Amino acid sequence: MESSNSRQAQGKKLTPSMISNYLDQYVVGQDDAKKTLSVAVYAHYRKLGRQRQDDVEVVKSNILLIGPTGTGKTLLCETLSRIARVPFVTANATSLAQSKYVNEEIEALLLRLLDKAEGDIAKAQHGIVFIDEIDKLKAAEGEQRGTSGEQVQHALLKIMEGASVRLGAQTFDTTHVLFICAGAFVGLENITAKNQAYGFISVGAGEDQHILDRLNTRVKPTDLFKFGLIPEFAGRLPVIANLHNLSKEQLVRIMIEPRNSIYNQFREMLKDEGVELDIEHAVFQQIAEMAFEYKVGARSLRGIFEEIFMPVLY
Ligand SMILES: Nc1ncnc2c1ncn2[C@@H]1O[C@H](COP(=O)(O)OP(=O)(O)OP(=O)(O)O)[C@@H](O)[C@H]1O
Numbered sequence: 001m002e003s004s005n006s007r008q009a010q011g012k013k014l015t016p017s018m019i020s021n022y023l024d025q026y027v028v029g030q031d032d033a034k035k036t037l038s039v040a041v042y043a044h045y046r047k048l049g050r051q052r053q054d055d056v057e058v059v060k061s062n063i064l065l066i067g068p069t070g071t072g073k074t075l076l077c078e079t080l081s082r083i084a085r086v087p088f089v090t091a092n093a094t095s096l097a098q099s100k101y102v103n104e105e106i107e108a109l110l111l112r113l114l115d116k117a118e119g120d121i122a123k124a125q126h127g128i129v130f131i132d133e134i135d136k137l138k139a140a141e142g143e144q145r146g147t148s149g150e151q152v153q154h155a156l157l158k159i160m161e162g163a164s165v166r167l168g169a170q171t172f173d174t175t176h177v178l179f180i181c182a183g184a185f186v187g188l189e190n191i192t193a194k195n196q197a198y199g200f201i202s203v204g205a206g207e208d209q210h211i212l213d214r215l216n217t218r219v220k221p222t223d224l225f226k227f228g229l230i231p232e233f234a235g236r237l238p239v240i241a242n243l244h245n246l247s248k249e250q251l252v253r254i255m256i257e258p259r260n261s262i263y264n265q266f267r268e269m270l271k272d273e274g275v276e277l278d279i280e281h282a283v284f285q286q287i288a289e290m291a292f293e294y295k296v297g298a299r300s301l302r303g304i305f306e307e308i309f310m311p312v313l314y
């Protein structure tokens with residue numbers, strides 16, 4: 001799906017704020033992650049132009065998105081892929097870990113980049129690879145199914161380190177491919193808090209608490225090792241952006257505001273039937289209240305919404 005907005009944007013120079021504005025149309029809140037992604041994609045895109053003239057070597061900064069389930073990690077990257085002006089492909093770490101042929105899967109990923117670049121190898125080599133559910137690659141205790149997560153980390157490490165991969169007759173240099181990884185990292189907050197609360201624990205209450213919370217939620221590479229990522233792998237993801245739990249107000253906005261919001265979808269559906277749907281704000285607040293209790297971010301909104309309105313629609 002390509003919106004008229006993203007098509008409009010094609011002609012203009014892409015700026016971080018343009019990317020961020022585009023993300024705003026589909027993703028509610030998560031401003032930190034939006035900013036980080038916008039700047040990174042902008043810088044990456046700029047580099048494509050420069051590298052082609054054999055200009056300065058710029059170090060890329062792969063990104064790790066961390067945040068609770070259902071708060072918009074996958075949505076952000078899917079939305080980003082529609083506006084990024086470089087080839088963009090997505091992989092899922094869970095399925096990579098279940099595959100017997102992980103190296104082949106990774107080659108297939110690069111082939112897809114080449115495909116998106118319509119065969120232009122230089123363009124493909126400056127593409128973006130989004131790897132979702134990266135936390136599922138943590139070293140598993142005992143269990144062995146398919147390729148273990150750790151082996152997948154090693155396999156991915158190769159292309160993240162900039163190895164050249166042979167694809168048929170061509171050689172794919174991965175030096176300038178940008179990697180964006182995302183995961184919920186359940187339990188990481190305990191590791192982070194335990195490691196960092198140390199020297200700060202005796203600080204008094206009140207406004208210091210705010211500073212304390214910020215410090216305590218900063219994820220360090222060592223926390224990622226403890227969680228189960230191998231050090232080299234965590235070290236290849238220098239930029240960490242946190243997504244936050246969604247507030248009830250944000251849950252309400254999610255049902256109403258995005259271009260393809262649940263409300264808009266139902267309105268559209270009923271308009272085809274000649275019915276004008278108009279839902280009171282209090283109803284959305286109630287749904288948000290329920291969804292909030294489920295603690296799966298925005299994920300439960302649609303289910304609750306449909307449960308309430310299906311009988312009416314029927
Ligand atoms: N910030 C948000 N703005 C708008 N919609 C959202 C937001 N967060 C979640 N949603 C809605 O909830 C659904 C699930 O979100 P998403 O798949 O992005 O979660 P996630 O963070 O990737 O979770 P998980 O860790 O479980 O994969 C999305 O399809 C979207 O409809």
Ligand SMILES: [Mg+2]
Pocket residue numbers: 073074075132133
């Ligand atoms: Mg996801």
